[in-house]
Amino acid sequence: MSTRTRISNAERFGRWLGRRWRAYVCRERRVSGWLIGQGVPTSAAAVLIWGVKLAVLAVLLYTAFWLALLLIFGVVISRVANNAELDETSEPEWKNGPAGFGLYTYDGYRIDPHVHDDN
Known part of the structure; x- marks a missing residue:
């Protein structure tokens, strides 16, 4: 019997997610440094990065809203069709x-x- 412990799927997923997060933070710092190197003030670079984050969040929420609305519409239509005599x-x-x-x-x-x- 081996004393080596096996990595669970949850731990593997957590490590994968952590690596992706670190890569994202590294790229964000790289973009911020590039903006500052181009002559953009530090506060303006931070505001620009936050603006991009908020824009991406808004697009995701907008898309999720319409997908949820389509799902609700589909469920209502299927219920009506199922209950119709x-x-x-x-x-x-x-x-x-x-x-x-x-x-x-x-x-x-x-x-x-x-x-x-x-x-």
């Missing part, structure tokens, strides 16, 4: 009708064989 596809039923007790369609026509002189 379609009279054209209803099955014939036994009931008393104009021609006496028998098997009638949804529009009132008797479809079972019957004798007219039962009286």
Whole structure:
């Protein structure tokens, strides 16, 4: 038996996410340094980077809002379609009708064989 512990999927995902975050921070600092090197004041560079972050967040929220709205619309339409009674596809039923007790369609026509002189 090995005493070496195995890395779980959650830990592997956390490490992957941490590496991505560090890469993002490194690039952000690199862009900030490049902006400052181009002559942009430090505070203006920070405001510009935050503006880009907020713009990306706004686009993501806008997209998520419309996707959620489409999902809700789809669920409502499917519920309505599922609960709608379609009279054209209803099955014939036994009931008393104009021609006496028998098997009638949804529009009132008797479809079972019957004798007219039962009286």
